[in-house]
Amino acid sequence: MTENTVPAAGVVRPGDEAYEALSVRGLNKRFTAEPEKFQVVTTTEQVVDAVREAVWEGKRIAVRSGGHGYENVVGDPAVQVVIDLGEMREVSYDPERKAFAVGPGVRTAELYRALYEGWGVALPAGDSATVGLGGHAAGGGFGSLSRREGLAVDHLLAVEVVVADPSGEVRAVVATRDPQDPHHDLWWAHTGGGGGNFGIVTRYWFRSPDATGDDPREALPEPPASVLTGTVLFDRESLDRTALRTLTGNFARWHEANGAPGSPYDSLFGGLVMFGRPRTGDAGMGAVGFVHLDAALPDAERLLGDYIAALTEGLGDFPVVLPTETLPWLEAKKALAAAQDAEIGRQKIKWAFLRTGYADDQIDTLYDYLDSEDHSNGSSLVALQSHGGRINAVAPDATASAQRSAVMGAFFMNTWQNPELDDANVDWMRRLFRDLHAKTGGVPVPGERYDGCYINFPDVDAADPRWNTSEVPWQQLYYQGNADRLRAVKAKWDALGVFRHTLAIGDQD
Numbered sequence: 001m002t003e004n005t006v007p008a009a010g011v012v013r014p015g016d017e018a019y020e021a022l023s024v025r026g027l028n029k030r031f032t033a034e035p036e037k038f039q040v041v042t043t044t045e046q047v048v049d050a051v052r053e054a055v056w057e058g059k060r061i062a063v064r065s066g067g068h069g070y071e072n073v074v075g076d077p078a079v080q081v082v083i084d085l086g087e088m089r090e091v092s093y094d095p096e097r098k099a100f101a102v103g104p105g106v107r108t109a110e111l112y113r114a115l116y117e118g119w120g121v122a123l124p125a126g127d128s129a130t131v132g133l134g135g136h137a138a139g140g141g142f143g144s145l146s147r148r149e150g151l152a153v154d155h156l157l158a159v160e161v162v163v164a165d166p167s168g169e170v171r172a173v174v175a176t177r178d179p180q181d182p183h184h185d186l187w188w189a190h191t192g193g194g195g196g197n198f199g200i201v202t203r204y205w206f207r208s209p210d211a212t213g214d215d216p217r218e219a220l221p222e223p224p225a226s227v228l229t230g231t232v233l234f235d236r237e238s239l240d241r242t243a244l245r246t247l248t249g250n251f252a253r254w255h256e257a258n259g260a261p262g263s264p265y266d267s268l269f270g271g272l273v274m275f276g277r278p279r280t281g282d283a284g285m286g287a288v289g290f291v292h293l294d295a296a297l298p299d300a301e302r303l304l305g306d307y308i309a310a311l312t313e314g315l316g317d318f319p320v321v322l323p324t325e326t327l328p329w330l331e332a333k334k335a336l337a338a339a340q341d342a343e344i345g346r347q348k349i350k351w352a353f354l355r356t357g358y359a360d361d362q363i364d365t366l367y368d369y370l371d372s373e374d375h376s377n378g379s380s381l382v383a384l385q386s387h388g389g390r391i392n393a394v395a396p397d398a399t400a401s402a403q404r405s406a407v408m409g410a411f412f413m414n415t416w417q418n419p420e421l422d423d424a425n426v427d428w429m430r431r432l433f434r435d436l437h438a439k440t441g442g443v444p445v446p447g448e449r450y451d452g453c454y455i456n457f458p459d460v461d462a463a464d465p466r467w468n469t470s471e472v473p474w475q476q477l478y479y480q481g482n483a484d485r486l487r488a489v490k491a492k493w494d495a496l497g498v499f500r501h502t503l504a505i506g507d508q509d
Contacts, residue, residue, distance in 0.1 A: 134201055
């Protein structure tokens with residue numbers, strides 16, 4: 001059963017041919033959706049009808065666009081109706097708004113190709129090829145262009161949202177960036193408040209704030225024509241505890257020094273992926289460093305070489321520096337996506353925004369967990385990624401994306417295949433994250449070292465006092481000073497609580 005069996009629009013119930021394909025379509029194979037029905041929609045009017053019917057019948061709903069949710073929102077047993085936006089894949093230029101109209105079901109790979117091949121522009125969104133824009137943009141959206149161009153929502157002009165008012169009436173509302181718009185607060189909430197909180201997004205319009213004129217080729221940033229790429233390999237046996245301290249320290253110090261807006265390295269996007277030791281077989285790589293840089297920059301080769309030299313400083317001759325390669329921009333995006341989307345199966349993920357690097361004792365914790373053979377996962381990794389640059393040129397309250405002072409992100413992923421190993425693998429990831437952040441209550445509490453968490457990588461443990469002992473509510477981790485304003489928007493636009501899930505914004509932390 002494949003997505004090819006899914007109808008373009010309509011109701012799919014248990015027993016129907018397409019039900020199984022829709023049930024297992026989510027990326028995280030730990031979760032299966034088994035609602036009373038899937039409502040596959042292709043228009044805003046169909047979404048309005050589906051929500052209205054669910055409200056009148058008192059049915060609990062969930063919404064899905066690309067299926068990349070890492071927590072069990074769509075598969076929650078309480079959900080009775082799943083409204084599937086996966087076929088809403090419009091990408092077009094709206095001459096009236098002078099902006100690009102994008103449907104919530106558009107996958108990022110489709111978006112990049114359509115914008116670049118059609119108009120030579122790009123949106124600085126994520127790097128996974130298959131993530132749907134619906135939830136991704138509502139959570140902020142960042143990727144390899146963001147240090148140079150900001151978050152995806154920094155270019156959000158307007159959003160169309162299906163909402164339910166206190167009387168139960170359902171309608172579509174267009175909210176814009178214009179502060180005089182009476183719906184402006186709803187626009188603001190969709191610049192980092194996360195999906196499934198205030199209504200159902202049926203269309204985004206993107207246009208950069210500094211864009212002028214009617215030419216669509218000037219409505220969004222122009223990406224690099226080509227990208228200079230570099231790769232460094234670190235074999236596991238040479239990457240001992242001391243070497244890992246050096247390597248992660250090098251990565252962090254470089255980003256601390258080059259994370260502010262206006263750096264000559266704004267167009268550089270780098271990562272350091274540290275892998276867990278396999279239980280059996282070849283020990284494999286201990287870590288891989290990658291870097292992408294605008295090839296048209298003056299002295300691009302030197303800039304890239306200086307970065308790699310900084311990354312490998314003090315490590316002797318064991319790092320293997322592969323020859324640099326120049327790729328067309330779209331091909332470079334495909335390469336990033338291929339690496340990011342390689343892990344498939346049952347998963348537990350976590351995320352932390354970093355203002356500074358981890359201390360040596362924390363790096364030792366990473367080493368102990370990743371080097372251990374006492375685990376049951378198929379694969380595990382911790383990836384440090386570039387952040388900062390132009391992202392940090394925006395005030396924390398200008399959008400709902402409050403994390404505007406981080407210079408790195410830390411992504412944690414554990415993947416396995418056997419359902420019988422779920423408890424052991426989730427526990428392994430929970431303990432790693434807790435022990436790594438032991439001095440701040442098991443979570444990256446915003447402060448001198450951390451900038452909180454990322455709602456596009458939701459983690460139910462942040463709301464669990466067994467794993468978050470910081471006494472900092474989970475909404476503060478994700479939204480910081482914007483939490484109260486988001487609660488106010490929620491109370492205004494979803495007074496009935498129609499749109500709710502495990503980590504939904506509400507009256508209480």
